[in-house]
Amino acid sequence: MQQELIKAEKLKAVEQMGAAISHEIRNPLTAASGFVQLLQDDYLSRQKRKEYLSIVKEELISAERVIQDYLTFAKPSLEAFEELNVKSELRQIINLLQPLANQNSVEVTTDFSVIGFIKGDRQKFRQCFVNVLKNAIESMPNGGYLTITTEYSKNYVTVSVKDTGVGMTIEQLELLGEPFYSTKGKNGTGLGMMVVYSIARAMDGTVWAESEIGVGTTFYFKFPTISSIMKSENIIS
Ligand code: ADP
């Protein structure tokens, strides 16, 4: 009975979230299609044409951003529980985000002192850390240092993501993970951290953050290990 109730509550939450997300995607798409219609005018000036095209592009990027940040939730929840090599997973995610780091003059350093294995869904693990690393890079628009560290203890793998970015106030820290909470205006969705917390929870992980305005932010993730190979390595990439 209790289980059924929880299920119903969850379903309701998913439905509400689905409606909110559709709205977030539909708005920019409607705007884009409106401007495409205007672009069909043969007598439009070159200047107007350029202006409208750039609006269409912006709106499409905006819709894409929602899908990107939320991707995991849009997928049917077929959980694949695999053995994940934290280190190699993280390395792939870093490679994926290297162009964004370069664009922001962010230097990425890794310190993977051990190979740790955890159990989880690869797709979701990626989604989680793409969002965290993206936020870290975005917090350093004028460059900085991004350090990703993994540590191993008998029962846990800890991943920390440290940036030297703008930092957050205590109030902002508390709002992390609230759907649609963003300080990035048109460039943010406020969905990334909600996805991060939800995925970490699904993997029996815990997340916490430390931050100081003007100094930077560190996110910590702690996941239960399934097995671990003790091997010390220090890699700077
Ligand atoms: P978005 O990135 O679209 O704004 P998120 O849910 O990913 O949404 O993040 C919510 C907010 O949390 C961000 O707008 C930002 O204010 C804050 N935030 C998250 N990570 C960091 C970070 N590493 N440094 C500073 N602020 C951060």
Ligand code: MG
């Ligand atoms: Mg984000």
